[in-house]
Amino acid sequence: MRTRTxxxxxxxxxxxxxxxxxxxxxxxxxxxxxxHPVIWELRGLRVAAGAIVGxxxxxxxxxxxxxxxxxxxxxxxxxVTSGAGLAVMVVAFLAFRAGEPMPxxxxxxxxxxxxxxxxxxxxxxxxxxxxxxDPVSLxxxxxxxxxxxxxxxxxxxxxxxxxxxxxxxxxMFGSLSDETGWGTLRFVAxxxxxxxxxxxxLGPSMDAASLSDxxxxxxxxxxxxxxxxxxxxxxxxAAGSIVLAGPIGFxxxxxxxxxxxxxxxxxxxxxxxxxxxxxxxxxxxDAAVKSLDLPGGRVPIGVLTSLIGGPVFVMMLRSxxxxxx
Numbered sequence: 001m002r003t004r005t006x007x008x009x010x011x012x013x014x015x016x017x018x019x020x021x022x023x024x025x026x027x028x029x030x031x032x033x034x035x036h037p038v039i040w041e042l043r044g045l046r047v048a049a050g051a052i053v054g055x056x057x058x059x060x061x062x063x064x065x066x067x068x069x070x071x072x073x074x075x076x077x078x079x080v081t082s083g084a085g086l087a088v089m090v091v092a093f094l095a096f097r098a099g100e101p102m103p104x105x106x107x108x109x110x111x112x113x114x115x116x117x118x119x120x121x122x123x124x125x126x127x128x129x130x131x132x133x134d135p136v137s138l139x140x141x142x143x144x145x146x147x148x149x150x151x152x153x154x155x156x157x158x159x160x161x162x163x164x165x166x167x168x169x170x171x172m173f174g175s176l177s178d179e180t181g182w183g184t185l186r187f188v189a190x191x192x193x194x195x196x197x198x199x200x201x202l203g204p205s206m207d208a209a210s211l212s213d214x215x216x217x218x219x220x221x222x223x224x225x226x227x228x229x230x231x232x233x234x235x236x237x238a239a240g241s242i243v244l245a246g247p248i249g250f251x252x253x254x255x256x257x258x259x260x261x262x263x264x265x266x267x268x269x270x271x272x273x274x275x276x277x278x279x280x281x282x283x284x285x286d287a288a289v290k291s292l293d294l295p296g297g298r299v300p301i302g303v304l305t306s307l308i309g310g311p312v313f314v315m316m317l318r319s320x321x322x323x324x325x
Contacts, residue, residue, distance in 0.1 A: 012272075015277065019279075019284045019287070020047045023046065027039070047286075051282070052192050053244050057238075058251060058277055058281075060233075060241070061074040062259075062267070063234040068124075072139055072313070074252035076250060077142050078119070078138070079120075079146035079148075081241070081247035082146040082147075083146075084235075084238050085247045087118075089152075096159075112240075115149075116238040117232070120235060172247065173302040174247050176244070198229070203267040207267050210265065248302045254312050255281060281305070282305075288304055289304060
């Protein structure tokens with residue numbers, strides 16, 4: 001990597017460290033670092049969960065944008081997170097009907113992966129025109145699939161008793177939980193780090209894949225195998241983020257876009273930068289939520305990220321259409 005790229009990546013990592021320190025300091029007593037070890041552990045769990053979720057969403061967005069050659073692609077806009085969320089809600093509904101407790105991270109993670117990949121496959125197939133993926137159709141189909149999955153999730157949620165339904169509603173908006181176990185966190189973290197490392201290693205191949213298929217083949221890139229790896233990898237990242245926090249919107253869109261503005265299109269740098277920036281965004285959003293609602297942190301993180309990410313998406317869409325004109 002060039003010296004400039006390394007310095008920018010270090011700055012991105014520094015942003016994550018600052019966000020983490022701020023989140024440790026935000027609590028019921030205002031802005032102050034905790035003194036009790038138990039509080040350190042609880043806030044440390046939320047910082048770790050937020051960083052993992054944000055990194056997964058940021059890199060998942062970068063992988064989807066490379067896979068589809070579309071800067072507007074992200075897990076939430078393509079219905080991937082909604083599909084994963086619906087699958088998890090189905091598992092919860094079936095467990096409730098059977099009188100069983102909610103399955104562990106393994107079962108819910110597998111269900112989320114199936115839902116994420118299923119939604120992505122439907123969007124990818126339905127947005128093709130003459131064998132090519134149409135960027136505008138991709139976003140429209142993704143939004144429709146996401147709305148259908150969200151509606152189905154709400155329908156299942158309405159059948160649950162009041163307390164589980166209230167928790168499900170908060171989870172569907174995207175929210176970190178103090179009840180997440182370290183075992184679940186370690187499992188998702190291992191998967192996330194493995195996929196991010198693989199995506200960074202594939203950076204040069206992703207650079208070549210951003211050209212036409214013929215040019216990618218000419219430089220020896222197995223474009224079909226690469227797309228399959230990106231397809232599965234983005235699904236794994238979406239599933240992991242869903243297990244920990246539910247569907248959090250726009251991080252997968254904003255993080256890669258922000259990194260490309262300062263780093264350029266090189267995918268190795270974009271992947272690593274998106275991991276740090278995405279992690280920092282979610283941790284900062286959690287800190288903001290706690291600041292806005294100190295008594296209980298009842299405001300879901302996904303609400304805040306959507307309020308910020310929505311206008312960014314509109315600006316990106318307008319910019320994309322201007323370039324297309």
